[in-house]
Amino acid sequence: MKPMNFIWFFLLLITALLTSSIWTVPVNAHSGDVLGAYTSNAPTIDGIIDEDAEWGNAATVTFDIPEGDATIYVMNDRRFLYIAAKVSDNSLDEIVNVGLDIFTIDFDVRHDGLQFNVGEDTISIGARNRVGDGFVGPGLDILDDQMINVDGMVGRVGNYNHFEIVHPIDSGDANDINAVYGGTIGVRFLLFDESGSDKRTITVYPKGVSADDSDQSNWADISIIAPPDDGSESSGLPITEIGIVVVAVGWAAYIGWIIRKRRS
Incomplete structure (x- = not known):
């Protein structure tokens, strides 16, 4: 697999995982208390x-x-x-x-x-x-x-x-x-x-x-509440927000590479 194809596949995978985590709704089968x-x-x-x-x-x-x-x-x-x-x-x-x-x-x-x-x-x-x-x-x-x-x-x-x-x-x-x-x-x-x-x-x-x-x-x-430092916080940002930033930067870099390749 070519390097940029691998990067494209990786970005798609991470995007899918983050999307599923954002839209996952916790199950609550009881009274709501x-x-x-x-x-x-x-x-x-x-x-x-x-x-x-x-x-x-x-x-x-x-x-x-x-x-x-x-x-x-x-x-x-x-x-x-x-x-x-x-x-x-x-x-x-x-x-x-x-x-x-x-x-x-x-x-x-x-x-x-x-x-x-x-x-x-x-x-x-x-x-x-x-x-x-x-x-x-x-x-x-x-x-x-x-x-x-x-x-x-x-x-x-x-x-x-x-x-x-x-x-x-x-x-x-x-x-x-x-x-x-x-x-x-x-x-x-x-x-x-x-x-x-x-x-x-x-x-x-x-x-x-x-x-x-x-x-x-x-x-x-x-x-059951997770410890504050158990992957839920890092540099003041929740892990999901960090992932979104990483994916956004990755997509921007990939699109920039595509544009430069077409111009050349």
């Missing part, structure tokens, strides 16, 4: 939500619950997804199998907005720091994952219970979320108050979503 934020400083998972410092970069949502209000915090760094919940409650219920306060996160791993089905990921943190890492099994029941990729702590501050939990963005475990920077994962959050007792209550976010319904179409989304 999106939580996502990047942090360079991992929070200390100790059951105490430091809103101003450790969780200051988090995306948040606050909503009403039977005992007052709850706030959920979401952020990620290069390796982990961090989620916390601050929940109004008159006590931290800690009696296993009789009355236990639990914070559970169910993921729509495939992000298809269809059914909470085989292979979906679910994690939880409960009073007494009982960590759960499970998945939807063949019988559509929740099975314990043999590879535990969750850590968390629970504490109480004033009239609020604090739940903090951390989960790898991509652990390599087939039963976990396997996300990428810029990717989106469907999610619902469940707050169990006195789980196991006759007085148990379950609050689900987004509002209107049921704990018993497997339909994922109205779930929220978590967006």
